[in-house]
Amino acid sequence: MAYDIVVLGGGSGGYACALRAAELGKTVALIEKDKIGGTCLHRGCIPTKALLHSAEIADETRESEAYGVKARFDGIDVPGVHAFKDKIVTRAWKGVQGLLKSAGVTIVEGEGRLVGPNRVQVGAEVYEGGSIVLATGSAPKSLPGLEIDGERVITSEHTLKMDRVPTSVIVLGGGVIGVELASVYRSFGAEVTIVEALPHLLPLEEESSSKLLERAFRRRGIKYELGVFFDSVKTTDTGVVVTLANGKTLDAELLLVAVGRGAVSAGMGFEEQGVTIERGAVVVDEHCQTSVPGVYAIGDLIPTLQLAHAGFAEGIMVAEHIAGLNPPPIDYDGVPRITYSDPEVASVGITSKQAAERGIEIVEQVYDLAGNPKSQILGTSGAVKVLAQKDGPVVGVHMVGRRIGELVTEGQLIYNWEALPTEVAQLIHAHPTQSEAMGEAMLALAGKPLHVHN
Numbered sequence: 001m002a003y004d005i006v007v008l009g010g011g012s013g014g015y016a017c018a019l020r021a022a023e024l025g026k027t028v029a030l031i032e033k034d035k036i037g038g039t040c041l042h043r044g045c046i047p048t049k050a051l052l053h054s055a056e057i058a059d060e061t062r063e064s065e066a067y068g069v070k071a072r073f074d075g076i077d078v079p080g081v082h083a084f085k086d087k088i089v090t091r092a093w094k095g096v097q098g099l100l101k102s103a104g105v106t107i108v109e110g111e112g113r114l115v116g117p118n119r120v121q122v123g124a125e126v127y128e129g130g131s132i133v134l135a136t137g138s139a140p141k142s143l144p145g146l147e148i149d150g151e152r153v154i155t156s157e158h159t160l161k162m163d164r165v166p167t168s169v170i171v172l173g174g175g176v177i178g179v180e181l182a183s184v185y186r187s188f189g190a191e192v193t194i195v196e197a198l199p200h201l202l203p204l205e206e207e208s209s210s211k212l213l214e215r216a217f218r219r220r221g222i223k224y225e226l227g228v229f230f231d232s233v234k235t236t237d238t239g240v241v242v243t244l245a246n247g248k249t250l251d252a253e254l255l256l257v258a259v260g261r262g263a264v265s266a267g268m269g270f271e272e273q274g275v276t277i278e279r280g281a282v283v284v285d286e287h288c289q290t291s292v293p294g295v296y297a298i299g300d301l302i303p304t305l306q307l308a309h310a311g312f313a314e315g316i317m318v319a320e321h322i323a324g325l326n327p328p329p330i331d332y333d334g335v336p337r338i339t340y341s342d343p344e345v346a347s348v349g350i351t352s353k354q355a356a357e358r359g360i361e362i363v364e365q366v367y368d369l370a371g372n373p374k375s376q377i378l379g380t381s382g383a384v385k386v387l388a389q390k391d392g393p394v395v396g397v398h399m400v401g402r403r404i405g406e407l408v409t410e411g412q413l414i415y416n417w418e419a420l421p422t423e424v425a426q427l428i429h430a431h432p433t434q435s436e437a438m439g440e441a442m443l444a445l446a447g448k449p450l451h452v453h454n
């Protein structure tokens with residue numbers, strides 16, 4: 001069977017590419033061995049955010065007295081949490097299948113293998129494409145000698161099916177997934193300790209954001225061991241004993257391994273067909289073209305940001321590139337990043353460390369959420385930090401606070417439009433909103449601070 005485009009993998013990247021290509025009049029086959037929607041919809045973004053929302057309600061119930069509301073926290077109904085999460089996932093899953101169907105995309109169920117530069121085999125059937133798009137995603141990684149048994153030593157995928165709230169959890173890895181799940185477990189009532197080899201939680205974020213998160217986690221009773229390597233784990237009848245490289249031991253009911261995700265690139269014929277792979281990830285150019293003409297790769301399979309919206313953008317760009325629309329390459333610094341823990345950490349643009357590495361002279365302004373009434377109503381501390389090039393545009397926005405992630409949309413417009421602080425300072429922010437913190441930082445950078453305490 002011949003199509004203009006054959007997409008291998010129906011996750012965020014793959015289905016976005018299929019939809020955009022179909023919009024552009026291309027015939028598309030989308031091959032998926034499991035469920036359309038992939039990691040994001042079934043094992044990632046959506047189910048974890050549903051858990052985080054249940055977690056937020058648990059905390060707000062516990063804190064209700066502070067707001068003058070009588071409510072009693074009686075505990076977590078684990079099946080009820082799953083029912084809520086699964087309802088959201090199922091609805092979105094039906095929605096995306098409907099979208100693909102009405103766009104005329106042919107969905108092929110089965111495991112595909114690249115058998116030629118323009119051919120993918122599924123069972124006995126061969127699908128030929130004018131172009132091929134590889135979008136097979138990623139899977140949880142572990143460390144050498146660390147075996148995931150799904151019982152005592154688990155990954156994020158097991159958390160999404162947990163049958164109980166454990167009394168205690170050690171989270172190995174203080175990146176986005178580790179931090180979000182640590183936040184969930186703590187809100188659900190577990191004792192949580194995060195172990196991170198680098199000196200800070202969320203090590204890729206602005207250091208001041210990591211420090212604010214660490215302070216907030218400390219207040220929430222989430223413990224962490226930073227700058228120390230994991231050495232080994234022993235399972236016992238009641239849980240796990242983890243030994244760190246500095247000799248310290250920690251015990252808990254569960255060890256959650258969140259040390260990152262690796263591209264799913266093996267065993268599907270990619271290398272045999274000449275696709276260059278480095279450290280497991282497919283190597284691509286700025287338009288996501290692999291080393292084989294006509295074969296593209298997108299999403300978590302390539303070494304760009306492992307985010308669903310980065311995958312959407314790559315899928316759309318590839319569809320447009322194949323259709324000859326000459327889309328511009330993606331500016332990955334301009335892709336917003338959010339960690340949806342309590343508090344949330346959100347950013348767009350570059351960090352001050354990256355600015356220094358690139359020789360960009362910057363000025364910065366921090367606006368503390370203590371001065372923002374809406375944040376006080378929401379009971380959150382945190383800050384909005386804006387970095388601007390000296391006498392130039394905003395180059396980075398870094399935020400910490402409950403629900404602050406929604407503000408990254410404004411930060412993203414400011415960064416991607418290369419707006420000057422003086423231009424943004426002219427724009428009026430609604431009162432009382434958390435977005436005023438962004439406005440205040442810009443006013444201060446423009447030399448006319450309003451509610452800034454120094």
Ligand SMILES: Cc1cc2nc3c(=O)[nH]c(=O)nc-3n(C[C@H](O)[C@H](O)[C@H](O)COP(=O)(O)OP(=O)(O)OC[C@H]3O[C@@H](n4cnc5c(N)ncnc54)[C@H](O)[C@@H]3O)c2cc1C
Nearest residue numbers: 009011012013033038039040044045112137299300307308
């Ligand atoms: C716990 C967790 C939380 C996350 N939270 C967020 C978040 O809040 N926001 C965010 O932006 N990102 C989040 N992510 C990351 C996001 O889920 C991924 O970046 C995104 O799903 C990657 O999309 P993809 O299309 O590249 O791959 P995937 O979504 O992994 O899809 C790949 C698809 O390919 C299929 N496949 C693989 N091999 C074959 C084959 N041979 N034949 C047929 N089909 C095949 C798989 O079954 C899968 O459906 C999270 C991830 C995790 C694990």
